Amino acid sequence: MKLQNKVAFVTGAGQGMGLAIVRSFVAEGARVVAADIDLQTLQQAVAEFGDKVLAVACNVADSASVTAAVGEAERVFGGLHIVVNNAGVGSLDSFLETPDESWQRVIGVNLTGTFFGAREGARLILKTGECGCIINMSSTSALNGEGPNHYCASKAGVMGLTRGIARELAAQGIRVNTLVPGPTNTQMLASIPDEMVAELLKAVPLGRLCEADEIARVAVFLASDGASFITGQNIAVNGGMSFI
Numbered sequence: 134m135k136l137q138n139k140v141a142f143v144t145g146a147g148q149g150m151g152l153a154i155v156r157s158f159v160a161e162g163a164r165v166v167a168a169d170i171d172l173q174t175l176q177q178a179v180a181e182f183g184d185k186v187l188a189v190a191c192n193v194a195d196s197a198s199v200t201a202a203v204g205e206a207e208r209v210f211g212g213l214h215i216v217v218n219n220a221g222v223g224s225l226d227s228f229l230e231t232p233d234e235s236w237q238r239v240i241g242v243n244l245t246g247t248f249f250g251a252r253e254g255a256r257l258i259l260k261t262g263e264c265g266c267i268i269n270m271s272s273t274s275a276l277n278g279e280g281p282n283h284y285c286a287s288k289a290g291v292m293g294l295t296r297g298i299a300r301e302l303a304a305q306g307i308r309v310n311t312l313v314p315g316p317t318n319t320q321m322l323a324s325i326p327d328e329m330v331a332e333l334l335k336a337v338p339l340g341r342l343c344e345a346d347e348i349a350r351v352a353v354f355l356a357s358d359g360a361s362f363i364t365g366q367n368i369a370v371n372g373g374m375s376f377i
């Protein structure tokens with residue numbers, strides 16, 4: 134049990150990587166506040182975990198919504214140790230045809246949402262008074278530009294945000310790292326045309342999509358004492374698609 138007695142806050146927890154992370158965290162002994170903008174799907178998804186997981190509605194792009202959702206960790210589980218800023222959205226806009234609203238939405242959820250989750254989470258971790266960690270979800274798109282402009286920009290921003298706050302929070306016992314997945318077998322990828330996925334796959338030396346569980350296993354490691362001297366890093370899980 135690598136996460137015994139730990140409390141985690143995971144965003145975008147209703148499906149895909151977020152749900153796989155919740156499942157792995159619970160298996161390792163953690164209790165989890167699972168947050169998603171789609172409460173109905175989330176509640177159905179986490180029902181199997183009983184009182185080890187609290188499902189909360191949360192729009193990560195809304196500061197007050199994130200503050201309220203993080204606060205549930207203290208109210209229900211007595212504090213917080215781990216934050217996973219996983220919620221994210223994509224888009225198929227070409228650069229020249231990107232509407233302002235689409236830019237604001239992708240940056241708002243992927244980058245500003247990560248900032249809100251990290252800030253509110255860090256405040257509660259410090260109040261809880263034990264060591265903690267934050268995991269921010271980026272993408273190989275931030276490294277190789279394989280993705281729409283706003284998505285690439287948001288995920289590169291997550292890397293910079295991680296490095297900045299990792300330095301600032303280190304002295305207070307909070308580690309902050311970026312998890313950098315390659316193409317992964319989730320609903321997000323299912324929304325991309327098959328021929329685009331086939332092109333992406335050609336660039337993966339291991340020759341297949343990543344599974345959400347393979348991301349979750351790395352999240353468990355980063356959240357555990359096994360990663361006690363790792364902070365500010367990009368941890369890529371991409372089958373060799375690009376190197377950091």
Ligand SMILES: NC(=O)c1ccc[n+]([C@@H]2O[C@H](COP(=O)([O-])OP(=O)(O)OC[C@H]3O[C@@H](n4cnc5c(N)ncnc54)[C@H](O)[C@@H]3O)[C@@H](O)[C@H]2O)c1
Nearest residue numbers: 145147149150170192193220221272314316317319320321
């Ligand atoms: N699937 C991939 O190939 C891939 C690759 C690299 C990085 N990523 C990143 O990994 C993360 C998880 O991706 P996934 O494939 O599991 O995605 P997914 O689309 O399967 O799940 C995303 C979840 O986030 C939730 N969400 C969306 N907007 C939200 C908001 N404003 N507030 C709260 N929750 C919100 C959705 O309801 C959904 O449950 C994302 O940040 C994504 O950008 C995905």
